[in-house]
Amino acid sequence: MLEEYKTKNRFKKLFGFCVIFIILIGMIISSSSILINKESTPEKLGIDKSNKLNSDPIFDIIEMTDESLLYDYLEELTVKIGPRKVGTSSCEIAGEYIFEQFENMGLETRYQEWESWTPRHKRFYRSKNVEAILPGNSKFNDEIIIVNAHYDTVPDVSGAIDDGTGTVAVMAAAYALSQYKFNRTIKFVAFSGEEYGLLGSRAYANEIYEDNPNLLVQLNLDGIGYATTALHSNNVLLASTEDAKWMVEEIKNVNKNYDIDFNIRFFKKIAPGGPRQFTSDFHDFVLHGYEAIAFGGSEDYPHWHTPEDTIDKVNFGYLANMTKLIVASLAHLADIEVYYPQIRISSPKRGRLYFEDVTLKKFNYARTVVLDDILICTYVKPGDASIENVKFYYDGKLVFTDSDAPYQWRLNKRSIKEHAVEVILYDKKGRTARDQVTFRYINLFLKK
Ligand SMILES: [Zn+2]
Structure with a gap:
């Protein structure tokens, strides 16, 4: 009986030690995870290169973007869900999938429902944009940066490059950045109806304009994962509005300072107007007087809007690097002091x-x-x-x-x-x- 009592007692002590040990380990882990927690100090983010060698979080943010995450998102959208023609149930399911992913990241997520008449097709389309918000946490929090892509496709096409790649880059950017806080508010948006006349982005740009927020820039991702040669997988083409050119220079600095090592080329100037069918979701932002930067691949894609636009055409290494550039640029622009008028x-x-x-x-x-x-x-x-x-x-x-x-x-x-x-x-x-x-x-x- 006594022996048994002693053994029990020893067991209790041992158990007690174990509990204390586990608590201690837990405390160490939780204190170190503060570094990458949402409440982490925003001062560490941004352009202060004095701490580049030890703890510039943009390096950590870049590391959080990998090919497997992008592949999983894209496989779900293009293989499991498939073609996402606006107004079909698969388009709806894709929207729900993106919504769910954003919500799981802890982001404030909502649908923007829209309905639009298209003179070209002589009919109404109805669908939803998906928006996730990462609120800014400083005096700049009324200033917004938008990063967007479109999740719809032309009929019977799985839309891997156009624009599955842009959509999964937006999702991966949300995943990495949602674990930090920045001065400005970042909005991650997946539009629908791009292929039917830029319908979702028109409704969204209109809403932004009517709400009168302070939009610094819109980053447009459309068809960003195609590169078949070493030369092309080293190149990125950017287009921008005239007043966003200084931000293009900032993106070039990010590319250099964080060793992403792309050869970034300025591709063309975006100006208001032009026919809707030869453009992308920046069109209505620019019409409303906002600044836009469009990311595009560097190689001509032969399978736009064809059934051959499938996941095997995607160069995931290239897409991952492109996403790293986008993620690092967002983190940088969300914290920078704006020096242009x-x-x-x-x-x-x-x-x-x-x-x-x-x-x-x-x-x-x-x-x-x-x-x-x-x-x-x-x-x-x-x-x-x-x-x-x-x-x-x-x-x-x-x-x-x-x-x-x-x-x-x-x-x-x-x-x-x-x-x-x-x-x-x-x-x-x-x-x-x-x-x-x-x-x-x-x-x-x-x-x-
Ligand atoms: Zn597109």
Whole structure:
């Protein structure tokens, strides 16, 4: 009995030690995991290269992107789910799958449902965009960066490159970045309806514009995983709006500083307008005056919109490197001090009917009509230098220069046609920012 008691007692002590030991180990692990926890100190992120050698978290973030994660996401979308024509149940299931993944990452996730008439197909389409938000945690948290791709496909096509690759890169970026906090808010968006006239992104860009958030830039990922030669798998092509070029330079720095080692080439300038069928989801952002950077593969893809656009065409090593560049660029841009100025035309707002400076009616999307004279108003944000002046152009001709805030100009000309007003801000360091709005302008009787 006594022996048994002693043994029991020893067993209890041993058990007690084990519990304390496990608790201690647990404490050590949890204190070290703070480094990669959501509550980790945001100051460590960003461009401070003083700690590059030891603990710059962007190196850790890059490491979290691997080929197997991208493969698993893409296999689910293109092999298990398959073709994702807008309006079909498989498109719906794909949206649900993406939603679920975002939610599992602990991100604030929602659907944006939309319905859109397409004149080209003479019918309504209905579908959902999926948005996941990683809120910023500083004075910049009202500023937003969007990274997006489209998960729909043309009919009967599994859409591995177009745009399974972009979609899984957005998901992998969300997975890595959701474990950190940044100054700015990052929105991860999977659009539907791209292949049917950029329908999902149109609804989304319109909503962003109406909510009036402070969008720094939109990163568009479409067809990013194709490279069949060593030369092509070393190249990345970027296109951007004029005012986003400084951010392209930042992306080039990220590429160099974090040893991603792509040869990044500036491919073309994105400007508002052009036919919807030859573009991608940045189209409506740019129409609304936002900045966009589009990532694309470096090699011509022969299987766009064909049944051959299958998972075996994807170069996963290339896609993983591309995703690393995207993830590191997002982490960097989400924390950087913006040193370039920004300007937006705040009146007339797009998609409205104006009469004597007052909005009479809102239209569904970017159709703007101005009756009578109107005060062209701007919203400006200086970078790291003060503002020299703002120049106002009417159909490309300089009509007014304003050197004092608030920067505005009264348009009072005779017209019945469509016109463009462009504003260009110059700062004391010679940097520029611009915005442009096109509208039908009807004014028959000039005011004196
Ligand atoms: Zn596409």
